[in-house]
Amino acid sequence: MRILLTGKNGQLGRCFQDAVAGSKHELFAFDSTELNIASAQQVTAIFAEVKPDIVVNAAAYTAVDKAETESEMAHAVNEAGVKHLAQAAESLGIPVIHVSTDYVFDGLAVEPYKPSDQTAPQGVYGASKLAGEQALAQVATRYLVLRTAWVFSEYGNNFVKTMLRLATERNALSVVADQYGCPTYAGDLAKAILALCDQYEQTGELAWGVHHYCGDLPTSWHGFARTIFAKGLKHGAIDKIPQLTAISTDQYPTPAKRPEYSVLNTDTLAELGVQASNWLMALDRVMNKLQGNAK
Ligand SMILES: NC(=O)c1ccc[n+]([C@@H]2O[C@H](COP(=O)([O-])OP(=O)(O)OC[C@H]3O[C@@H](n4cnc5c(N)ncnc54)[C@H](OP(=O)(O)O)[C@@H]3O)[C@@H](O)[C@H]2O)c1
DSSP: OEEEEEOTTSHHHHHHHHHHHTSSOEEEEOOTTTOOTTOHHHHHHHHHHHOOSEEEEOOOOOOTTGGGTOHHHHHIIIIIIHHHHHHHHHHHTOOEEEEEEGGGSOSOOSSOBOTTSOOOOSSHHHHHHHHHHHHHHHHOSSEEEEEEOSEEOSSSSOHHHHHHHHHHHOSEEEEEOSOEEOOEEHHHHHHHHHHHHHHHHHHSOOOOEEEEOOBSSOEEHHHHHHHHHHHHHHTTSOSSOOEEEEEOGGGSOOSSOOOSBOOBOOHHHHTTTOOOBOHHHHHHHHHHHHHTTOO
16 A cells, blocks of 8 residues: 655654555655645645555644643644645545544543543643544544554653663652553554554455554553663663652643543454553663664
């Protein structure tokens, strides 16, 4: 199949390129300068040129805190951008696989969020991503929204790389221990998306609508940091573990409010044979790749 990928330089974009490299699909991958999804004209022109069979949207405005003061930009990409992709895909009669976030929820749940649960974003980023989901649902006949969470990889900026850097710079660190979620390896998400592309190619169908894809074991940011340090030391990515203090969200104020509990229920994808990300195993792989100096 001819797969059109947006946001090729992001964590997911790079992992998806790696995943497709071993497949029989033809990939047409674009960065934000080659294909700015906020521009309807650019989207229309590239779709006409590529004539894809399916679209994978890995492009997003992902600066959660900055979004609080850049609402227009966040919505231009995460809402209008998704709408442009949906319109162009619809005019070609092709489906869109789109990625969204756990931050569409308010975090007040006491059990993992199902795709059908009530959304109530706490910040501009979450609101812009939810608006994108809604725009897609309004315009596209066949689409998948995969909500994911706490994404890490060997590429770009993420919590794993930040913790490893801080471990070399500091002797002591404080990390929030009262926000719970599921770390997700972007490489596993990429493989899950590729598996869905394969299913679509074979059957012409997919379980259209909203699904959740994330790591299999919930933790807190503090728990995630502790695991990163243990594995970092084991793999030689750091040579000492800093003293780690658990703090509350109140003690680490950020411009954007984050959900306290954003564990996602991944059952609907498991029923399709797509297993959740084994993030502990993936963390070992990422440590190895970082030792090989992926940037
Ligand atoms: N990272 C997380 O923890 C997390 C958590 C939950 C959900 N998600 C979702 O998962 C998906 C993938 O996230 P990620 O971590 O791979 O994000 P990322 O590393 O921040 O990559 C996003 C990519 O989108 C590109 N982009 C931004 N504006 C664009 C535009 N107008 N047109 C085209 N491309 C544009 C960026 O390019 P430039 O660098 O050139 O701007 C960047 O390469 C996103 O939908 C995100 O909302 C992420």
